[in-house]
Amino acid sequence: MHFNEIPLLFVLIGLVLYTVLAGADFGAGFWQLTAGSGERGERIRDHAHHSMATVWEANHVWLIFVLTVFWTAYPTAFGSIASTLCVALFIAAVGIIFRGAAYALRAGTETAREARTVDLVAALSSILTPFALGAAVGGIASRRVPVGNAAGNLITSWLNPTSILIGVLAVATSAYLAAVYLAADAARLGDRDLEQRFRMRALGAGLAGGAIAMGGLVVLHADAHPLYDRLLAGTGLPALIISVLAGLTTLGLVWVRRFEPARYTAALAVAAIIAGWALAQRPSLLPGLTIAQAVAPHETLVAVIIAVLAGAAILFPSLGLLFKLTLSGRLEHGEDKGDNQDKQRPAHQGQIPIQITPARAALSPTARPGLSIRLAAACLIMGVGFLTFAEAGWAHLIGVVALLGFIAIGFVAVAPGEVAEQGTADVQDGRLG
Amino acid sequence: MLAAFALVPVQQSYLLQARQMQALSFSVHIPLVCFGIALPAIILYAEWRFLRTGDPLYRVLAQRWTRIMAALFAVGVITGTILSFEMGLLWPNFTATFGSVFGLGFAVEGFSFFIEAIFIGIYVYGWDRLSPRAHFASGIPMALSGITGSLMVIAVNGWMNHPTGFRLVGGKAVDVHPFKALFENSYFWHELVHMYLAGYIVTGFLLAGAYAIGRMRGKWGRYERTALAIPLTIAALVAPVQILVGDWAAREVAKTQPLKLAAIEGLAHTTKGAPEHLLGWYSGGQVKYGIAIPKMLSLLAFHNPNATVTGLDSVPPDERPPDVNVVRVAFQTMVGIGTLLALLAVGYLATLYRRKRLPESAWFYRVLALAGPLSVVALIAGWVTTEVGRQPWVVYGVMHTSEAVTGAGGIPIGYGALALIYVGVGLAVVWILRRLARAPLDLPEGPAES
Numbered sequence: 084m085h086f087n088e089i090p091l092l093f094v095l096i097g098l099v100l101y102t103v104l105a106g107a108d109f110g111a112g113f114w115q116l117t118a119g120s121g122e123r124g125e126r127i128r129d130h131a132h133h134s135m136a137t138v139w140e141a142n143h144v145w146l147i148f149v150l151t152v153f154w155t156a157y158p159t160a161f162g163s164i165a166s167t168l169c170v171a172l173f174i175a176a177v178g179i180i181f182r183g184a185a186y187a188l189r190a191g192t193e194t195a196r197e198a199r200t201v202d203l204v205a206a207l208s209s210i211l212t213p214f215a216l217g218a219a220v221g222g223i224a225s226r227r228v229p230v231g232n233a234a235g236n237l238i239t240s241w242l243n244p245t246s247i248l249i250g251v252l253a254v255a256t257s258a259y260l261a262a263v264y265l266a267a268d269a270a271r272l273g274d275r276d277l278e279q280r281f282r283m284r285a286l287g288a289g290l291a292g293g294a295i296a297m298g299g300l301v302v303l304h305a306d307a308h309p310l311y312d313r314l315l316a317g318t319g320l321p322a323l324i325i326s327v328l329a330g331l332t333t334l335g336l337v338w339v340r341r342f343e344p345a346r347y348t349a350a351l352a353v354a355a356i357i358a359g360w361a362l363a364q365r366p367s368l369l370p371g372l373t374i375a376q377a378v379a380p381h382e383t384l385v386a387v388i389i390a391v392l393a394g395a396a397i398l399f400p401s402l403g404l405l406f407k408l409t410l411s412g413r414l415e416h417g418e419d420k421g422d423n424q425d426k427q428r429p430a431h432q433g434q435i436p437i438q439i440t441p442a443r444a445a446l447s448p449t450a451r452p453g454l455s456i457r458l459a460a461a462c463l464i465m466g467v468g469f470l471t472f473a474e475a476g477w478a479h480l481i482g483v484v485a486l487l488g489f490i491a492i493g494f495v496a497v498a499p500g501e502v503a504e505q506g507t508a509d510v511q512d513g514r515l516g
Numbered sequence: 517m518l519a520a521f522a523l524v525p526v527q528q529s530y531l532l533q534a535r536q537m538q539a540l541s542f543s544v545h546i547p548l549v550c551f552g553i554a555l556p557a558i559i560l561y562a563e564w565r566f567l568r569t570g571d572p573l574y575r576v577l578a579q580r581w582t583r584i585m586a587a588l589f590a591v592g593v594i595t596g597t598i599l600s601f602e603m604g605l606l607w608p609n610f611t612a613t614f615g616s617v618f619g620l621g622f623a624v625e626g627f628s629f630f631i632e633a634i635f636i637g638i639y640v641y642g643w644d645r646l647s648p649r650a651h652f653a654s655g656i657p658m659a660l661s662g663i664t665g666s667l668m669v670i671a672v673n674g675w676m677n678h679p680t681g682f683r684l685v686g687g688k689a690v691d692v693h694p695f696k697a698l699f700e701n702s703y704f705w706h707e708l709v710h711m712y713l714a715g716y717i718v719t720g721f722l723l724a725g726a727y728a729i730g731r732m733r734g735k736w737g738r739y740e741r742t743a744l745a746i747p748l749t750i751a752a753l754v755a756p757v758q759i760l761v762g763d764w765a766a767r768e769v770a771k772t773q774p775l776k777l778a779a780i781e782g783l784a785h786t787t788k789g790a791p792e793h794l795l796g797w798y799s800g801g802q803v804k805y806g807i808a809i810p811k812m813l814s815l816l817a818f819h820n821p822n823a824t825v826t827g828l829d830s831v832p833p834d835e836r837p838p839d840v841n842v843v844r845v846a847f848q849t850m851v852g853i854g855t856l857l858a859l860l861a862v863g864y865l866a867t868l869y870r871r872k873r874l875p876e877s878a879w880f881y882r883v884l885a886l887a888g889p890l891s892v893v894a895l896i897a898g899w900v901t902t903e904v905g906r907q908p909w910v911v912y913g914v915m916h917t918s919e920a921v922t923g924a925g926g927i928p929i930g931y932g933a934l935a936l937i938y939v940g941v942g943l944a945v946v947w948i949l950r951r952l953a954r955a956p957l958d959l960p961e962g963p964a965e966s
Binding site: 136137138140141143144146147148150151152154155156157158159161162163164165166167169170172173175176177179180182183184186187188190191193230231232233234237379380382383386387390391394397398401402404405408409413414456466467470471472476479482483486489490493494497499500502503504505 | 523524525526565574583586587588589590591593594595596597598600601603604605608609611612613614615616617619620622623624625626627629630631633634635636637638640641642645646657689690691692693694695702705706709738741742744745746748749750753754757760761763764819865868869872873874922923924925926930933937940941944945947948951952
């Protein structure tokens with residue numbers, strides 16, 4: 084592997100994680116769409132929402148990662164892809180708006196009917212975004228995105244046989260991943276009924292996805308022959324085989340209710356197919372543009388690689404913590420509607436407030452109100468002097484720090500909590516008289 | 517050889533619509549950024565008070581604000597995603613040419629955003645499941661990443677206004693030093709501090725304003741008073757400081773972007789001892805109907821009443837900011853509102869100091885209810901000043917905005933669709949906030965009330 088390709092490897096890893104994690108989130112929306120009405124449908128929709136609520140935001144950030152690393156390391160390719168595929172990307176963006184808005188809105192729903200309406204919005208995104216992003220990938224894979232500012236056809240670059248195939252496959256894959264994950268979650272929660280229903284959905288979606296993929300080879304043969312050749316006969320073949328095997332293994336695991344390992348084999352099947360595409364297309368990014376030609380200057384690559392590795396060192400432990408807490412049930416499922424709070428409250432009754440040490444007492448505004456006011460005033464005067472009347476950069480730094488000190492010490496001096504305890508004269512019993 | 521793979525500028529008849537679409541996307545996102553900057557810290561303060569005093573009021577306060585934060589963060593995630601899409605959808609040539617220079621800032625911002633999303637998930641859903649200390653601790657990375665994220669984005673904006681760290685050869689950035697471009701840039705510090713303080717002003721006044729409206733409707737228990745006093749005190753301390761920081765920012769603009777300053781003032785000709793005009797309208801090379809204060813501009817910008825201030829005519833017409841009145845009106849709106857907010861703040865602080873209690877005048881609360889929306893107007897006006905004032909450049913002095921724009925057609929369709937969707941998102945945000953506010957207070961009766 085060449086140095087030039089390391090950021091691309093990061094992008095592909097991000098794309099796999101986005102497909103697997105955010106894909107499952109979108110897929111959960113798909114099952115909400117098809118859940119039907121009534122109490123049974125409501126349980127499916129609630130389960131789909133609650134399973135995803137704690138992690139969906141983090142899952143979606145993978146797309147930001149993919150975009151930013153790609154445009155930093157391969158800017159020309161990014162500009163060409165984004166401008167030619169703008170319609171597909173815009174549709175994907177609209178789907179993402181719907182997804183996030185639906186999440187925000189669900190916290191405020193009070194009736195089952197409201198929740199159903201909101202879920203419908205989320206469900207729309209489950210079709211729009213995976214399809215549009217898959218279609219965009221199809222446009223790149225079938226060599227319909229030339230180098231240049233919107234140099235390709237704005238419509239046929241993403242509405243063509245290969246794009247439609249990959250778009251539909253993306254929707255099916257999302258639904259499949261979601262069903263596997265939701266069945267695993269239901270099994271973990273000990274809900275046999277939900278587990279069984281998502282198991283059947285997983286099997287159905289898995290078989291449908293497999294059938295689309297197999298049938299799709301015919302489409303690739305006709306529409307994207309170079310890709311077809313290299314997937315079936317060239318460098319992409321091992322990845323294709325791994326993907327098929329992992330897909331079949333997942334079906335078997337779901338059949339025998341081994342959902343936890345099925346999560347990982349399902350993810351492997353998706354990862355392998357993305358790897359297969361990358362291997363089949365290597366070393367070309369776009370027609371007439373190789374990775375070596377598209378790559379950013381050396382110093383940028385070094386900076387990106389350092390930033391990504393350093394970021395990953397912080398990210399993965401954090402992500403591990405989030406998933407561990409979520410999967411062990413230590414994070415509350417969904418928005419509490421009041422009842423959870425009461426249930427959990429006793430756990431906090433016995434907790435001890437932090438001890439007030441002498442140092443804290445000295446800083447406390449009730450102890451020395453005059454001192455903190457004088458300190459705040461001194462900071463303000465110093466801030467004005469260094470920021471407003473001095474010219475040098477270092478002086479401005481001191482000035483800013485002094486002004487931030489004024490805000491912090493001033494806050495301590497005001498002690499808004501204590502001020503608010505004094506009921507104003509016109510107030511009786513907490514209500515305006 | 518490399519230059520052969522650069523994108524070339526194209527004729528785009530909807531450049532203005534592309535700029536407006538970008539401006540719309542920013543205007544929707546930036547108020548949400550304010551909450552991302554300030555709200556986690558304010559919530560953590562309330563939670564800290566609860567841990568320290570055991571007073572359940574602070575726990576309820578922190579929990580209710582957490583729900584607001586969760587909803588607004590979700591909307592911020594999507595509006596921020598739209599912005600990163602638009603880097604390619606609207607300005608592919610900008611990204612294609614300079615992605616290698618500024619892109620690093622966004623890549624690091626991506627990680628910051630990750631940490632924020634992860635710990636918001638833990639914080640929001642961990643309220644009743646984690647130990648109090650672990651829960652409080654999970655809020656700290658959430659608050660810090662809100663700051664680092666905006667730092668990265670503003671570093672990129674600082675670079676666009678004051679580009680360094682590369683050379684342009686044949687339309688291609690070479691000799692690129694991304695760290696130097698982003699962080700050794702002297703120009704972005706004032707922007708960062710200015711925006712960071714704005715985050716506290718907007719969040720503080722909007723939050724306090726909501727309880728001011730509640731007071732008009734008779735809701736004024738100890739809970740509401742505390743909920744108003746905390747954000748209001750923060751905003752009131754920050755608002756006067758913002759004037760000093762804004763003045764610093766203006767002096768930096770005068771040094772680095774003299775034409776932006778000329779557009780802000782409407783100064784057509786390079787002038788020694790330049791006056792400052794309050795209000796008025798720029799037309800035919802002068803400000804009409806304004807109130808002129810002699811030598812004031814020279815004094816403010818350079819601390820010298822006889823300093824020479826560069827005018828718009830110092831460069832050819834195609835390098836001058838095309839929308840002088842947009843920049844002027846936006847700047848004066850920002851300064852006007854900022855001054856009003858600072859006066860309100862000083863009034864509040866004086867009442868606290870002299871009477872040791874919250875103000876009682878109904879007028880104070882009426883003005884306070886308006887202060888939140890006004891602070892958002894000032895925020896957006898400030899960004900209009902710096903972004904429209906940078907025109908016609910996307911990268912100051914290096915690339916025209918018209919060279920950056922996409923060659924794709926249909927911009928008005930995308931613009932219209934996005935505007936419609938954002939109206940829907942805006943209504944949704946109002947609906948959810950009203951719903952969250954309506955939820956009954958879960959406070960133990962008796963001792964919590966004074």
